[in-house]
Amino acid sequence: MKRLAIVAVMIAAVILQSTICSFVCWKGLKPDLVTVIVILTGLIHGLVPGCVMGIAGGFILDYFTGRLLGAGALSKMAIGALSGWIAPKIFGDHLLVPPTSVLVGTWLEQTIYLLLVNAFGRGLPVIRSLWTIVLPVGLLNVIFVFPIYYTLLALERIRSQGGTREDG
Amino acid sequence: MRWITARWPVLATIIAAFVVIGLIYVTAEGRPELTFLEGKVRDGLAPIYGAVSDVTGFFKHWAGVIRNYSHLQQKNAELLEEIDRMKRKLAALEHLEEENARLREDLGFYQASSVPPVTAEIIARSPSNWFDKIVINRGTAHGLEPGDAVVTPAGVVGRIYTASERTAEVMLIADDRSAFGAAVLRSGAPVLVEGTGQGSSLRLKPLIKEVDIEIGDEIVTSSMSGIFPDGLPVGKVVDIDRGEYGLLLTAQVSPHVDLARVQRVFILK
Numbered sequence: 286m287k288r289l290a291i292v293a294v295m296i297a298a299v300i301l302q303s304t305i306c307s308f309v310c311w312k313g314l315k316p317d318l319v320t321v322i323v324i325l326t327g328l329i330h331g332l333v334p335g336c337v338m339g340i341a342g343g344f345i346l347d348y349f350t351g352r353l354l355g356a357g358a359l360s361k362m363a364i365g366a367l368s369g370w371i372a373p374k375i376f377g378d379h380l381l382v383p384p385t386s387v388l389v390g391t392w393l394e395q396t397i398y399l400l401l402v403n404a405f406g407r408g409l410p411v412i413r414s415l416w417t418i419v420l421p422v423g424l425l426n427v428i429f430v431f432p433i434y435y436t437l438l439a440l441e442r443i444r445s446q447g448g449t450r451e452d453g
Numbered sequence: 454m455r456w457i458t459a460r461w462p463v464l465a466t467i468i469a470a471f472v473v474i475g476l477i478y479v480t481a482e483g484r485p486e487l488t489f490l491e492g493k494v495r496d497g498l499a500p501i502y503g504a505v506s507d508v509t510g511f512f513k514h515w516a517g518v519i520r521n522y523s524h525l526q527q528k529n530a531e532l533l534e535e536i537d538r539m540k541r542k543l544a545a546l547e548h549l550e551e552e553n554a555r556l557r558e559d560l561g562f563y564q565a566s567s568v569p570p571v572t573a574e575i576i577a578r579s580p581s582n583w584f585d586k587i588v589i590n591r592g593t594a595h596g597l598e599p600g601d602a603v604v605t606p607a608g609v610v611g612r613i614y615t616a617s618e619r620t621a622e623v624m625l626i627a628d629d630r631s632a633f634g635a636a637v638l639r640s641g642a643p644v645l646v647e648g649t650g651q652g653s654s655l656r657l658k659p660l661i662k663e664v665d666i667e668i669g670d671e672i673v674t675s676s677m678s679g680i681f682p683d684g685l686p687v688g689k690v691v692d693i694d695r696g697e698y699g700l701l702l703t704a705q706v707s708p709h710v711d712l713a714r715v716q717r718v719f720i721l722k
Contacts, residue, residue, distance in 0.1 A: 299580045300498070300501060300502065300505060300577075301505075302580035303502065303577040303578055303579070303580045303588075304502060304505040304506050304509060304576075304577055304578075305505060305509045310713050310714075313653055313712070313713035314582050315578075315580075315582060317581075317582065319580075346580055346581060347480075349580050350579055350580060350581040350583075350584050350586075351480075351491075351584075351586070351615075351622070352480055352481070352482075352584060353477050353480055353481055354476045354477060354479075354480040355473035355474070355476040355477040355480075356477050357581070358473065359473060359477075395582075398583065399583075401477070402583065405477055405478060405481040406481055406482075407481075407629065407650070408629075409583075409629070409650055418582050418583070422582055
């Protein structure tokens with residue numbers, strides 16, 4: 286059930302990215318909601334959930350993109366694991382932690398992806414792509430941090446309340 | 454056996470890593486044919502894509518109406534004036550149309566395409582910022598085939614890359630896999646236009662040694678490449694790099710069609 290929920294959330298994020306987000310695109314770029322979810326899951330739930338969300342979300346995004354199946358899964362898994370690993374060291378209640386993590390995390394994830402697709406023959410100009418894609422996507426993702434962050438927290442609260450009731 | 458069972462997480466990770474790297478390698482160049490499952494998944498999701506796009510379009514439309522309400526009265530007066538002007542222009546155009554039809558007949562001119570183009574709505578775009586593609590709500594059931602040219606009245610958009618029964622994926626001209634023959638409208642010089650994978654930017658390379666090209670030149674399609682019909686607008690030259698010693702000329706072309714926002718396209722058969 287939990288696995289199905291992860292897949293459903295990721296498919297919904299990819300559909301939103303393919304449709305609604307295209308209307309709010311900035312300079313032809315759209316936010317990467319899957320990366321936002323992966324990083325925030327790592328922050329809230331830790332290393333393993335961040336990793337699993339990264340693999341699932343990355344594969345689904347790759348599948349819908351249709352090329353380089355697995356590249357997104359690897360880059361998102363890495364960033365999910367990193368945010369989960371780093372969370373206990375930095376995570377507090379400060380309001381700036383989620384947006385900063387998403388900003389830096391997106392930059393890292395997109396850079397890993399860029400290097401990975403170039404390693405498989407894409408030949409994108411690295412410096413130019415950093416300026417024209419990686420940096421703006423990080424900024425765009427920050428806009429969606431708080432709605433997604435509080436939705437994830439609310440879902441977690443519902444889940445834990447359900448668990449408590451069952452236990453009782 | 455015990456050695457393997459004790460180390461299964463490491464072995465599983467290594468095997469998974471090889472599988473993923475293999476997958477990336479196999480799918481690096483893109484596949485012009487969809488698998489059965491991919492086709493069915495895309496067709497199955499088409500109504501969801503369509504519904505979400507419709508809802509978004511509805512809200513976008515009404516948000517625009519509300520935002521522009523304060524200008525509506527002034528706009529109304531301007532439009533009434535415009536209608537009068539257009540009526541006069543229409544009368545003149547009708548006259549010209551008649552004359553044009555007569556002249557075409559006289560010259561024995563035939564329309565290049567006897568088959569009417571297929572109209573399609575864009576229901577989804579690439580979820581990734583690294584690849585340029587769109588998905589349209591027409592597929593093999595509507596007679597579309599991979600390779601068909603996709604255009605708008607403003608210019609070329611791309612070509613059909615894969616098609617399922619009710620949807621088709623369009624490879625945009627800005628995709629880094631895209632390349633087609635074109636010509637400089639002013640001088641007629643043949644050129645190659647390539648996608649860069651960098652949003653709405655195209656790269657132009659000359660196909661002859663001394664090409665006559667300037668900033669601001671219009672680029673149009675050429676039927677030589679067998680992809681697009683002759684003379685469709687592509688874009689405008691915005692930058693020219695003549696390279697060291699002027700030997701390796703490349704130019705940057707800004708496409709006429711806003712590929713990030715195009716909503717309706719025509720498919721030429």
